[in-house]
Amino acid sequence: MSAGTTALVLTALGALLAGCSGSGHPAAAPKPAAAAATLADIPATPSADVPSAAPTDLSALRLPIEQYVLTPADNALLNQASWVLAGDCIQHHGVTFRTPTALTHQRSGSEVPRRYGPADPAAAAQYGYHKAPVPDQDKVPTDDMASLSQADRVTVHGCLADAQKQLSGDAAYGSSRIGEQINSRSYVKATADDRVTAAFAAWSGCMKTAGYGYASPIDAYNDLHWGASPTADQQEIATAQADITCKRQTNLIGIWYAVDAAYQQQQIQAHQAELDRDRAAEQRQLDEARKALTRSPGSN
Structure with a gap:
């Protein structure tokens, strides 16, 4: 690429990838990842039903894989639950740490309108190729990770990893x-x-x-x-x-x-x-x- x-x-x-780092939250300490599946090498070029005219409503188009991966809204939900579960563990260990607040208004619809670059004339008229500003209520506040000792950071990371494990069970966490x-x-x-x-x-x-x-x-x-x-x-x-x-x-x-x-x-x-x-x-x-x-x- x-x-x-x-x-x-x-x-x-x-931010389609799951996990705390994908939403702006502090990332959990590295842990063994589930074995990544290997995509089959399919040399044949697939046929495509190309529309004769440009689509007028890109939000109505969904990519086939979207039904199998988490949306930004799904990831925000998982991250919020992970920090809620981790909070009890962090407090139990006597660490003072302000966990990040929940992300709101995350996308749950089609990714097509953003996948191929600018497509909305109204947005382009305001922002050009820049991203639209994020509303204040959607911004993740600065957390207290930098102020923690190394030992306390390890505790916080460990609590978060345990919380993610509670949610995922034997499967890989996230998408x-x-x-x-x-x-x-x-x-x-x-x-x-x-x-x-x-x-x-x-x-x-x-x-x-x-x-x-x-x-x-x-x-x-x-x-x-x-x-x-x-x-x-x-x-x-x-x-x-x-x-x-x-x-x-x-x-x-x-x-x-x-x-x-x-x-x-x-x-x-x-x-x-x-x-x-x-x-x-x-x-x-x-x-x-x-x-x-x-x-x-x-x-x-």
Whole structure:
């Protein structure tokens, strides 16, 4: 994966990976990870039902793998329950530590509107290629980890790891590892697919006509100029708006999504048993998390 592709896919997908570090919370101490499943090497190129016109409502599109991986809202629920359970353990050991508050208003819908770069003209008009600001109530407060002694940090990490184990049981904590692998691999494979690179070329031609010299939307997204300022300037906003216009004119997102989904479906069929197992484990964790929060008088 190129550096540019890495930057776009990480931003587009958001915090899908499970665990405290994925939500901005202090990470638990390293622990032995469950053996990661290996994706089957499927050399055949899957067929894709590419729409003839650009989709008008990206939020209505769901990638096949989304039913097997946790959403940001799911991860926020697990993290909140983990810290609630860990809190009793931390207090029992006599450590004074302010556990992070719950993340709110996390996404639970389709990831498609964020996966392929700017797609919303209204958002682009305000933020260009920058992320929209996070509401104050969604910000994670600074925790007290830095003020703790090394011994107390070990205690806190250990309590958090134990809490996660309470939620996950014999399964790996958080989202399906193989599901996350499929989610990221399909993006990379689709981005290199001839059908998508042809759409990139068409998009690039459209952008050239508008006065912009980018070979792909990934290059536009990762233009170093955008990082020079904390907010979008008029040049960035104009570029993002042209980007979206050209995506629509060339049906780039429709093609990209269709090919991406085809690669995912191919891998899902090859790993159906593992994904079904992981999905059941995810649901058990979420059920245990809700029970933990229901039992806790201080939870929201």
